[in-house]
Amino acid sequence: MRKIFGWIGIFAAVLFGLSIIQGPVQAQIKIGVAGPISGPYAKFGEQLIRGARAAAEEINKAGGINGQKIEIIPGDDACDPKQARAVANRLVNQGVHAVAGHFCSSSTIPASEVYDEANILMITPASTNPKVTDRRLPTVFRVCGRDDQQGDVAGDYIANVMKAKRVAIIHDKDTYGQGLANATRDRLHKNGVTEVLYEGITRGDKDFNSLVTKMKGLKVDVIYFGGLHVEAGLIVRQAREQGLKAIFFSGDGIVSNEFPAIAGPATDGVLMTFGADPRKIPSAASAVAAFRAGGYEPEAYTLYAYTAIQVIAQALKANNNSKDGTRLAKYIKRTTFDTVMGPKQFDSKGDLKVSDYVVYKWSPTGGGKFDYSQIK
Amino acid sequence: MFTIGDPLIILAQQLINGLILGSIYGLIAIGYTMVYGIIGMINFAHGEIYMISSYLFAIFLALVGLFGVSSVPVALLITLVVTLVITGLYGFSVERIAYRPLRGSSRLAPLISAIGMSLVLQNFVLLSQGANTQIFPSIYEGVLRWSMGSKDNFVQITYIQAMIIGVTVVSMIALNILINHTPLGRACRATQQDRTMANLMGINTDRVISLTFVIGAAMAAVAGMLITFNFKSFDFFIGFVAGIKAFTAAVLGGIGSIPGAMLGGIILGLAESLFAGLVNTDYKDVFAFGLLVTVLVFRPTGILGQPEVEKI
Numbered sequence: 001m002r003k004i005f006g007w008i009g010i011f012a013a014v015l016f017g018l019s020i021i022q023g024p025v026q027a028q029i030k031i032g033v034a035g036p037i038s039g040p041y042a043k044f045g046e047q048l049i050r051g052a053r054a055a056a057e058e059i060n061k062a063g064g065i066n067g068q069k070i071e072i073i074p075g076d077d078a079c080d081p082k083q084a085r086a087v088a089n090r091l092v093n094q095g096v097h098a099v100a101g102h103f104c105s106s107s108t109i110p111a112s113e114v115y116d117e118a119n120i121l122m123i124t125p126a127s128t129n130p131k132v133t134d135r136r137l138p139t140v141f142r143v144c145g146r147d148d149q150q151g152d153v154a155g156d157y158i159a160n161v162m163k164a165k166r167v168a169i170i171h172d173k174d175t176y177g178q179g180l181a182n183a184t185r186d187r188l189h190k191n192g193v194t195e196v197l198y199e200g201i202t203r204g205d206k207d208f209n210s211l212v213t214k215m216k217g218l219k220v221d222v223i224y225f226g227g228l229h230v231e232a233g234l235i236v237r238q239a240r241e242q243g244l245k246a247i248f249f250s251g252d253g254i255v256s257n258e259f260p261a262i263a264g265p266a267t268d269g270v271l272m273t274f275g276a277d278p279r280k281i282p283s284a285a286s287a288v289a290a291f292r293a294g295g296y297e298p299e300a301y302t303l304y305a306y307t308a309i310q311v312i313a314q315a316l317k318a319n320n321n322s323k324d325g326t327r328l329a330k331y332i333k334r335t336t337f338d339t340v341m342g343p344k345q346f347d348s349k350g351d352l353k354v355s356d357y358v359v360y361k362w363s364p365t366g367g368g369k370f371d372y373s374q375i376k
Numbered sequence: 377m378f379t380i381g382d383p384l385i386i387l388a389q390q391l392i393n394g395l396i397l398g399s400i401y402g403l404i405a406i407g408y409t410m411v412y413g414i415i416g417m418i419n420f421a422h423g424e425i426y427m428i429s430s431y432l433f434a435i436f437l438a439l440v441g442l443f444g445v446s447s448v449p450v451a452l453l454i455t456l457v458v459t460l461v462i463t464g465l466y467g468f469s470v471e472r473i474a475y476r477p478l479r480g481s482s483r484l485a486p487l488i489s490a491i492g493m494s495l496v497l498q499n500f501v502l503l504s505q506g507a508n509t510q511i512f513p514s515i516y517e518g519v520l521r522w523s524m525g526s527k528d529n530f531v532q533i534t535y536i537q538a539m540i541i542g543v544t545v546v547s548m549i550a551l552n553i554l555i556n557h558t559p560l561g562r563a564c565r566a567t568q569q570d571r572t573m574a575n576l577m578g579i580n581t582d583r584v585i586s587l588t589f590v591i592g593a594a595m596a597a598v599a600g601m602l603i604t605f606n607f608k609s610f611d612f613f614i615g616f617v618a619g620i621k622a623f624t625a626a627v628l629g630g631i632g633s634i635p636g637a638m639l640g641g642i643i644l645g646l647a648e649s650l651f652a653g654l655v656n657t658d659y660k661d662v663f664a665f666g667l668l669v670t671v672l673v674f675r676p677t678g679i680l681g682q683p684e685v686e687k688i
Contacts, residue, residue: 040611042507173658199657204617206607207400209393210653210660217386230509234607241519241534242389261511262609 029068029321031056031312032091033305034075034084034101034111035126040204040230041079043256044103048125049074050296051305052100054287055340059309065317070309077111079104088114096120097316097323100308103301105129106175112140119325121332123311125304128252129179133349139325141332141346143307143339145355147180150251150273153357155187157271158222158249168197168220168246170211170235172227180251181226196220201231208235212242220246229254233262240266247271255300260362260370267362267370276356277374278303284340307339314338385524388531390653391646396537398645399544400606403599404622405629405637406551407592413632414568414588417483420490421470423619424497425593429463429600430610431505434512436462448515459601460594467593468586470497476582494615501612512608540602547598548638551591555634564588628668630681639679643667 033052037045049072056070064070075091077084084107091099092114098121102108108127115122116137123141124132130146158164167188171181178200185195196218201208212235215223223239223246225232236248249271260267279288284303291298298306314337315328322328329350337344345353360372404426411419436455445451474493478485516535523530555561566574567584575581603618604610621644629640647667652660671679 038502038507040507040509040613170657201657202661204613206603206614206617207393207397209396210390210649211657213386213389213393214653214657216389217382230609233609237608242532243521243530258509258511262509264514264608 028071029065029316030071030073030094030096031309032073032075032094032096032099032101034077034087034091034099034107035103036079036107037074037076039078039080041104041228043258044126044301045076047299047301048101048103048305050291051125051298051302052309054291054298054302055306055309055313058287058290059313065313066321068321070313075099075101077102077104077107079107081106081110084108084111085114087111092118092120095323097321098122098312098325098328100125100305100312102127104174104176105132105179108132109135109175112137115139115325120323121312121315121325121328123308125308126252126301127176129175130183131175131179133351136349139329141311141329141350143304143311143341143344143352144252144301145275145357146351147176147251148183148186149355150357151180151183151185152187153273153359154184154224154249154251155191157273157359158184158224159188159191159193162222162247164222164247165193166218166220167193167195167222167224168215168218169195169199170197170223170225170227171200172203172231173200174203174227176253177225177227179226180253181224184224184226195224201227201235203227203231205231206234208238209242211235212239212244215239215246216242216244220244222247222249225250227253229256229259230262233259233266236263236270237266252300255372257299265368268364270362271375272360272362272372273357274300274360274372275304276358278307278341281340281342283338283342287340303340307341307344310339311337311344382529385529385531386653390649392531392533392537393653394646394649395642396533396540396606396645397649398625398642399540400599400603400618400641401622401625401644402638402641403544403547403602404596404618405626405641406547406595406634408623408626409629409631409634409637410588410592410595412626413634414564415475415479415571415585417475417486418490418623418631419470419475419589419592420487420619421474421493421497422592422596423615423622424494424501425463425466425470425615426596426600426618426622427610427612427615428466428497428501429459429593429597430604430614431501431510432459432462432597433601433604434510434610452515456601460597463597463600464590464594467589467596470593471586471589476585494619498612498615505612507612509609509611512604512610514608515605534606536602536606540606543598543602544638547595548635551595551634554591560587624665624668627678628671630675630678632682633678633680636678636680643679 035045035048052072056072060069075087077087088111102111103126105127108124121139128147130148169181169185171177232250232254252274255274315331347353359375361375362370362372365371407422436458440451440454474489475486518535519532521530521532563579563584567581571581625640625644626637629636648660648664651663
């Protein structure tokens, strides 16, 4: 008899323990935010988290979604595809309503499969590889442009405005970097420019001197690089050290204040394509002011993450906080969203109907600092 | 457009690029090869020691500046000494904590312990210093150029790159003298040949092994400082890639042999640079490792390695 009481006691204790764990959390709406919070690309992860947190705070202050508050659950994929899958599984198990992420295309693609299986809505603020939406997973969206659109702008600019003849195309063999490089190459071919060099480097390498010497031998006018800011900074710096004056052109992967820090004085004159600066959109003014008041400059992807959360929140609101990704997706595809970055509409694949890539130029602002501004 | 001198100039520049890269690999490889030579284990935490030295260098240089040392050469000299000592201490502690308690156990135990140590150090730096890429200021910018023909045709080497090659050569000579011509070196060689016997002859082998780790770590610190100087940026993950390349260099040259580590580093650096420069960048690592496999097929102990004699 005593034994039975003992078992009942344990049973009761376990039940009690479970109810404590589950109790207070249920009133929240969990939204996962996944990206490279650690690793060499941690700067971008910080932008996503900052943007998402600010949006969530704003929405919570206004009463939340149908009376429930948003809770942001961060997930760190370090831009590693394997870790991205694991993070995606963890977020699904934690019961998130939707996910704003991931950052690197190579992480977003495997992670999106996990969300698709679990029927969870995913909106990436930053992954621009065409494959993200070209696989037509029903619950996958993005609030940024696509590399083929970005490559078109870069390819046209190099061929028609710069009128360059000897172009070297370098990429980092990653889904994003190579995708962007290929898109630019295709556009250049259409414009009648054939590249003199097309090669891939390895992420994590530090020494690109032999590549630079080779480009010097080929007398290139323009180096187009598809990749991220760490390698971009090293390549352009080593090019200038060797006296190679070719103009360096890259994509939105170098939009970070770490890029000028790594490249040093070589930053001057570097070109890149990026969406029209979201900070300068009138509807973003109050959000930008709030960021700056908190001592943070909302550069690059910060406002994209903000937008992703706003779209998620509005979709949840209109669908009674449903977790059903397919239902949310159907709503998103037929609705116009009013976001900090202006009105946004999505097509049947989950891409934005209107993309707004323009060419930017890095130039010194005095005191060894650099900033980018749109080329008129 | 091309003049006749062009291909030659490019080739000469690629040789210099390869030589610099090779010197860097060689400097790190020495740490692997010394430890293997003395106690027959591979110290996988060595790449992390190199990474830590980069951080220490940057931190101490900033600190020395804060304490009001305004002369750059003096500041550099103080930083250099402090970094060498502290990195040496790291090497000493790693051996004391992770390897000495396992001496006499199976060969695999210290290997696993080394991998664990490498993860511990990497995450320690990640958590204490953050994940961001760290930036090092530009000091001693300058370049030597030999022009041939026109103004734009030149072969060049920056001051820092020249320093890398110079320091590598000096370190090699100093180490060789230390090992081959001093009582300390004799104790090292005796420990390498037969640890028990050396102990019986009155050599404190534990101290010799500790010293090996300190010297290995100091060499990694030399490499770490020079590379930080050269690339001006580093993060907590640089030890991994550099460690793998240096380990490859050590195996290629014959692990256990100090001149072998240097030779292996230079061959690896030249192979990578020439292949990337003359053929294709995508496959440079494939080519470098293919070269390693080929050498090991014909010489299993590496280029300068001695066949291992089974000790009974």
